[in-house]
Amino acid sequence: MHFYLNKRKAIFAGVFILLLHSFDEGSLLADAPLVAGYERLKQDDQSTSIERGELLLGELNCTSCHEADASINARVWTRTAPDLSTAGARLTPHYLQSYLSDPQSKKSGVTMPNIFHASEAAAKDGAIDFLVHFLASQGGGLKPNRMGGSDSLVEQGRNLFHEVGCVACHGPEEAANDGMRYQSLDSLPEKTTLDALVEFLKDPHATRPSGRMPDLRLDASEARAIGVYLLRDQLSNPQSVNADPGEEPGIAFEYYELDNLRSLPDFANLEPKFKGELDSVSLNLPQKGRNSNFAIRYFGHIKIPTAGKYRFGTASDDGSAILINGDTVVDNDGIHGRKVRMGEVELSAGNHDFEVHFFNGGGGSELRVFWAGPGIEGRRGSPIPKDALVRNTGKPMIPLGTQPFTLDSQKVRMGAQMFTALRCVSCHPMNDWKPMRPSTPLNDLNLNNAEGCLGDSIRRGAPDYELSDNQRSDIMAALKSYEKPVPPLSSAETVQRTLASFNCYACHERDGIGGPSDMVASKYFNTAIEIDLGEEGKIPPSLNHVGAKLKPEAMASILTSDKFHVRHYMATRMPAFPEPVAQSFVKAVGEVDDQPAFAKESDFSEEAAVIGQKFIGVTGLACITCHRVAGQDSLAIQGIDLSSVYDRIQPGWFKAFLLDPASFKKDTRMPQFWPEGQSAFQDILGGDAEKQIDSIWSYLSLKNSMPFPVGIVPKGTIAMELVPADKPIVHRTFMKDVGPRTVLTGFPEKLNVAYDFNVVRMAKVWRGRFFDHSGVQSGRTDTFLDALGTDVLELPSGPAFAFLDAPQTAWPQPELTSRNTGGQFKGYSLDQETDRPIFKYQLETASIEEAPAPVIQPGGAILKRTFKIKADSASSGLHFLAAEGDEVEQLSNDRFRVGDNYEVQIKGSFPLKPIIRVQGEKTQILIPVPLDQGEASVEQFIEW
């Protein structure tokens, strides 16, 4: 190692001596370092003081300074401190400065010791200043923040943070008051920039190779949202307010779906289906939309290099347009095949608002955008390059307390020497540097040294971890145990050490230790989808018996990748840990957890697989009620896909679990199908529980080749079609665009009607096939299915009858949740002869009977509705809505045409006096119904 000696050597030496020389003492315990696994073990008597102490020796990096022999090194898992070779690119100098002067008060619970606890102020400040300059120089210094934030990103990030599992270690935003200690993130807004934090969140192991911060596999947008949330205080930093908004290359887009698109829509009043960002204007969206009837709006800025005249163009199928600074420059609208249109505009240098609009009605779709102008190659224009498009990235975010900082190369050099002199490099590896002076080897430590790291008055120069008394005595116990030769870690110790070091306990319980607190579990461990799985669907599984349960390769994949993360319904994610950790844990836990008695895998046989298939289906145990099968939805609860079982689960455990699920998972939904080992299927395989389970295993071993068991209904299948063969069918159900109180009638004449008895109105008429009622039949589905047939006619959204105070009174317009707008439903009776229904409802004083019926005629049946009204003869103002539409044409006194859609004919027991009126955008034909006779009848024929 070279020490850089220069003229400032003297100053350096002076500071150094002052630093190391001890004056008075008093190690005050502010917050002891937080080692989450230690806190867990401490709550329980299952660990010894030595085990806990050894955990701390590793987590506090003790052996990084105090060299230990190989046998101890094998037991103490040194947690490598963060890689500081890029510190300058991540950490603000002012944060470094105040952090180094008192780590614990800057970041409560931190395991970084205070090395200046007893130093004189001047010496300390000098040393810290050198270190700050040195660290700030690492990684090229802090770059200006590119990304910005927004309130909606804060909200997104807040949700993610509290949902994907961050809270397990870092605690929720609100005070948890659950007696647990969480890793504080309070100082982040001062510490780092959004760009740097997002990079870190995307790959935490790059700077923290110890793996204590696991990789939650956040994608770029998730990392960004969480980053904005964690740094949200920067949004209100006065320094941010005047800063330039951040910008990134690329363009934002919004994707829309609309019906019957013939031209570019007015995007202003539309809700996008999804949105995102792209490198360039392209139809390759990150999310898949549909092939027809969609529209996209791209928006951002275009960077004009030199002022001048620019030509823009699109080639599109169907229509497109380019708007610059709000003006349409290219108009290529309309339904057409590939068509090119150009436009010209004079632009100044700099950024200009830039939008591209596109839609596709049907058929193929294509969109290309190009430009030509000063210095741009190509006579016909060229594609707009990525770096010419920029989009705003939201409100600027500047770290709190940012001060001007200029790197002083002298100080950098001094800092580099401090870094080795103060032994920072022992924990934070840097190049191949070694500490200037080695510390006492572990075995030679004087445990009674009152001035050592564990002493009551830690001398100047020795690190002060601010240990609690318990922590000190546990470390002491571990050190004392090294007075005798120590064996390697046993498998059981390895398991516990892993769970504690990597804080697996934050989410998982094993042997009664671990798992989220009740408060955090109940509020922040949730399901990602609506699923009735109880706590099982929310809380990560217990790790009891996990070594017997999971196949080793599967467990390793679970620990290091996203393979076999089968609980798609759980919002909390299983993060990834470094490979070596996973390997040692998998080996150890496999050795510790005994295999149940029947570890031998049964032999595969085709016959057995067929029997197993029967057990899985509704013909057997109906496993498909709750388990998906090879990607197909289950009937009710969308639980773990059975095609993953064979790769993940050990056969012996599988058998033991099926025989008695509750002995493994107390609250499990999994039924015990063989209570006391007795099968409900005595006629299959002699009723032998084990053979039956073996047959299921044979079936599961087919993995994605599993033939579907009986009962699986692939999406889109018409599973329960109602067919009115010789008599009408009256059927209550849920129906799309009708409601949850739908009553359907299907006539053998292939005419079908749907009533909405929430509102009390006829909602739809159609011909042909009637209805599939599987949408509400599996007991756990509430799918609103549509008519099966053709010629579907939607009727007015209002009721058939209303009492109007005056001829101009508006016709009742029901809302989605309106009840009884057309009266109170009173049920129906079936005609004695034909079984045709007669519906009854009470509208104020009028009792109304409505009988729908088909009238057969060439070209298909038409609908006849017969209404019989009885009322108090003093009632007045009852009107019948004969027709309603955008355009209604009167063909004769009793016949009307509604747009191109249908014709209506009315007959009454009274002279018809139709009123034609316009209500908003609709034209209505009202028929006043006189009730002076106490009764009246109306017939309405609908022909379409």
Place this chain on the structure above:
Amino acid sequence: MGTHWKPGLTGKLGALVLAGLFAFSFTQEAEESDYYQIETFSTEELPMEVGAMTLMSDGNLLVGTRRGDVYVLENPYGDPASAVFRPWARGLAQPLGFLEHNGWIYTAQRGELTRIKDSNGDGKADIFETVCDAWDISGNYHEYNFGPRMDKEGFMWITLNKPFGGQPYADPEVKQAHWRGWAVRVNPETGEMFPMAAGLRSPAGVENSPWGDIFYTDNQGEWCNASKLSHLEFGDYHGHPWGLPTQKLAGAPFETMPQPVSGTFMKDMHQQIPQFKMPAVWFPYDKMGKSPSGLRWDLTDGKFGPYAGQLFVADQHHATVMRVNLENVDGHWQGACFPFREGFQCGIIRICFGSDASLFVGMSNAGWGGRGNRPWGLQRLKWTGKIPFEVHEMKARPDGFKLTFTEPVNPEAAANLNSYKMESYTYRLESRYGGPEDDKKEVKITQAEVSKDGMSVRIKIDPIRAGYVHELHMEGLTNNKGDSLLHDEAYYTLVNIPTDAHL
């Protein structure tokens, strides 16, 4: 610190393996089927997902399926093979209860209380009158309605399940459907609805007691740490906060019921909410089923065995029928539950006594996996005439319990304190989905005094705790022939400890 197979598990698995090897050939133990036999109606052809069932005045059975079909089971009492399912009505929305009244069949469908009649006697229903539809349905699958059952004042009670998940047609203001999670009663003639009690979760069974009170069963889940049987009275609150926004609507029996604090022991809830109603019986999870559903009192006067006047409760998950004896202690109905019969072909939704005193058992596993070997079914449980050796009743005493038996017990065995094992535990009211047996303690049996005729035993216990399930195991107890009890466990939900010293 490895996890090893717990002794209990190893033992159980060992026993299983043994049982598999020897197929019980060396045991002479009594089995449930010696006393109650299951007979099966053939339902292979029809999707008999039974959701509603009632005995009609003509002695036939009316059976409704969850798909909305209604059948008359003709000739229900002979050989099941000779019974005929005759279609009577169709197209209903999940009817989950029938009641015959004044010539009508009343049923709670998803959307309404309906009454149905065959007016021309052609064997098919032709009038479907809406009696009451004054509650919301939001379009969520979980909005099942159960009932009706009639109280002593002639009103019909219905229990309304709360939704689970999306609610497309919910009240936009509170974003939920109204009156869900409530019990209501309806005037069967006028259709007027009277909200009675809130705080229900998934109240899959509602029943009138022989003395005219209404009881219901509720399923374990959020705010319901263990499944339970509860007495329903006007103004009650049963613990689930979901339906509370509805209390602002006209007709609610209260207006300012506060949100309960999650984590409170249910026994202490009355301090927060005076109207909070403790259950009559808790069904400890997995030990006594997982999803209680239909329930019926035994009014057969002994024709169904020795349990006249007791209550039978079905379970949709375990495909079992359990037995309950109730007593009123200081104004609160409480009691014990016992295993009774397992091994039905599917999870049970409804049970119903026939006029021959057999118990009809209707089943469906649609949407809720459970034990059994069929997706639906109708079976009949018949008493063989033999009396099993069982605890007949377990009743609370100021310092313990009184156990009565169906035949004399062996006095030595019954006086031996080691013949008994007891523990007690209670439950919290929590937002989590189901909760543990909490604050568990071992209970010492300090005295066991056998009556002269051997038909009862008074046990004294320490401690005796109000608000706790007292779980009793009686492995050592025998009759004079040396037989063990057919079921040697009992679960008494001790809400109130009787104070009458004469007991």
